[in-house]
Amino acid sequence: MATNVVLIVVDALRYDRVGVSSVRTPTLDHFARKNTTFTDAIANSNTTDICVTTIQTGQYPIEHGVLHHGTDVTERERQFGHGAPSLAERLKSEGYQTIAVEPVLKRWHRDGFDRFVDGVDNDDVKKTGMSGLIPDWAISMGGSILDYFPTYVQNNIREAVLNVVTDTTDGKGVTKSALELLDDVDEDPFFCFLHYWDVHTPYNPPENYVEAVKERNDYDETPLQDVFEEYGLEGTITGEGLRKRKLHGRRPETIGEIQAHYDAAVEYVDDCIGDLFEGLEQRGLDDDTLLVVTADHGESMTEKGVFFDHHGLHDPVVHVPLLFGGTDIPNSTVSATVQHVDVAPTICELIGIQELPGVGESLVPLMRGNTTEPPRNGVAFAEERHTRSARMIRQNSLKLINTLEGDGSCRYCQRKHEPSKALYDLDSDPSEKANLLNGDEYCSQVRALLEQFEEFEMGLIEPTPDDSISEYDEAELENRLEHLGYR
Numbered sequence: 001m002a003t004n005v006v007l008i009v010v011d012a013l014r015y016d017r018v019g020v021s022s023v024r025t026p027t028l029d030h031f032a033r034k035n036t037t038f039t040d041a042i043a044n045s046n047t048t049d050i051c052v053t054t055i056q057t058g059q060y061p062i063e064h065g066v067l068h069h070g071t072d073v074t075e076r077e078r079q080f081g082h083g084a085p086s087l088a089e090r091l092k093s094e095g096y097q098t099i100a101v102e103p104v105l106k107r108w109h110r111d112g113f114d115r116f117v118d119g120v121d122n123d124d125v126k127k128t129g130m131s132g133l134i135p136d137w138a139i140s141m142g143g144s145i146l147d148y149f150p151t152y153v154q155n156n157i158r159e160a161v162l163n164v165v166t167d168t169t170d171g172k173g174v175t176k177s178a179l180e181l182l183d184d185v186d187e188d189p190f191f192c193f194l195h196y197w198d199v200h201t202p203y204n205p206p207e208n209y210v211e212a213v214k215e216r217n218d219y220d221e222t223p224l225q226d227v228f229e230e231y232g233l234e235g236t237i238t239g240e241g242l243r244k245r246k247l248h249g250r251r252p253e254t255i256g257e258i259q260a261h262y263d264a265a266v267e268y269v270d271d272c273i274g275d276l277f278e279g280l281e282q283r284g285l286d287d288d289t290l291l292v293v294t295a296d297h298g299e300s301m302t303e304k305g306v307f308f309d310h311h312g313l314h315d316p317v318v319h320v321p322l323l324f325g326g327t328d329i330p331n332s333t334v335s336a337t338v339q340h341v342d343v344a345p346t347i348c349e350l351i352g353i354q355e356l357p358g359v360g361e362s363l364v365p366l367m368r369g370n371t372t373e374p375p376r377n378g379v380a381f382a383e384e385r386h387t388r389s390a391r392m393i394r395q396n397s398l399k400l401i402n403t404l405e406g407d408g409s410c411r412y413c414q415r416k417h418e419p420s421k422a423l424y425d426l427d428s429d430p431s432e433k434a435n436l437l438n439g440d441e442y443c444s445q446v447r448a449l450l451e452q453f454e455e456f457e458m459g460l461i462e463p464t465p466d467d468s469i470s471e472y473d474e475a476e477l478e479n480r481l482e483h484l485g486y487r
């Protein structure tokens with residue numbers, strides 16, 4: 001019988017919150033000890049729509065064509081999203097039963113799934129009644145619609161979308177829904193995709209989890225107001241988000257209060273995954289099942305002046321956990337630099353099906369110790385278009401970040417988080433503070449990085465749109481705008 005596949009994405013889970021003493025993740029720690037852990041896995045972007053598409057397709061953002069996120073995704077990008085061959089589609093064509101519990105994403109991410117549970121249809125993955133107020137059209141119609149609105153309305157729509165993300169998801173419900181779906185699977189192998197959202201901002205795990213982390217750790221007592229003043233956040237999208245943030249109904253007073261809630265959410269999600277593993281075992285579904293755990297991207301706690309969000313290409317945002325487990329998965333720790341594009345090809349090789357198109361490479365030789373050479377000479381790429389346009393290339397400890405358009409100012413924070421062009425040496429400067437680009441001694445390394453980048457671009461495939469997809473038409477849009485009083 002073919003191997004089942006369970007692919008778990010924990011939204012916004014930082015690499016440095018798993019397997020450390022300050023945050024307790026017994027489920028993932030135990031899983032890592034028995035299986036294969038990649039200690040240097042890089043997300044190829046920093047926002048969910050793009051990253052999940054990369055994980056599901058094994059393609060870089062510029063290959064699958066989805067470069068924007070949420071309401072900023074264009075009509076063309078949605079066609080690209082639908083056109084990119086995905087793991088779910090490939091597995092379905094191989095006779096797999098394909099099921100997903102994905103509370104938030106619901107556009108091309110649905111492609112290839114026989115059963116797809118989202119946060120609107122299912123009470124278990126819903127925390128509050130907010131979903132009835134969801135401007136669903138705001139999510140599904142994409143960026144062009146926002147241009148019709150004045151700025152304050154755009155901000156309200158963004159806020160409403162954030163509420164959808166954070167109020168309609170509960171990890172216990174994700175686990176419960178997935179196990180119910182698995183109760184219905186027959187003899188055929190299954191592919192189950194689960195997306196846990198508890199660690200996504202604004203971090204509202206059950207209060208007892210927050211109390212537990214606070215008892216164990218000392219958190220930063222810097223008043224939130226000081227941050228507002230120091231970083232000039234008044235009137236910015238980031239500032240408004242922080243000002244309106246409520247944790248268990250209360251406004252946080254300090255930076256540490258928010259950090260504690262993040263850590264508590266990580267502990268909560270670890271428990272939710274623990275329930276899933278236990279449920280699989282009880283059903284005898286842990287045999288001959290490949291389990292993969294990763295995060296779509298990380299999260300910036302305060303680094304680079306990015307507060308409790310995921311923008312920028314610094315390590316807290318792009319360095320993610322990546323674990324493979326199950327039958328025939330060796331017990332190993334791999335330090336080679338790998339990327340999200342490699343996840344789908346690795347799954348394909350492990351279960352013996354043909355690889356998807358794209359430049360991702362199977363990590364099986366590294367897992368089995370047949371090689372220590374990382375794919376692509378250890379070069380990793382990432383890019384962002386959401387709050388600014390920039391690209392990152394990294395090889396070993398050297399990391400080059402290059403602004404693609406404008407001066408690199410952040411659209412959310414109205415300031416520059418770093419220079420337009422910057423080179424960091426992560427070995428001597430892990431917090432990416434010292435820009436080495438001014439020193440002549442690094443010229444040859446930068447040239448080498450840029451050459452690697454040119455080589456990388458030559459190997460890319462072109463995005464393929466699915467032109468048959470059109471998710472809204474102008475008349476429908478006009479009707480909705482009129483209904484809402486904007487016409």
Ligand SMILES: [Zn+2]
Pocket residue numbers: 238305306311387410411412413414417
């Ligand atoms: Zn910013």
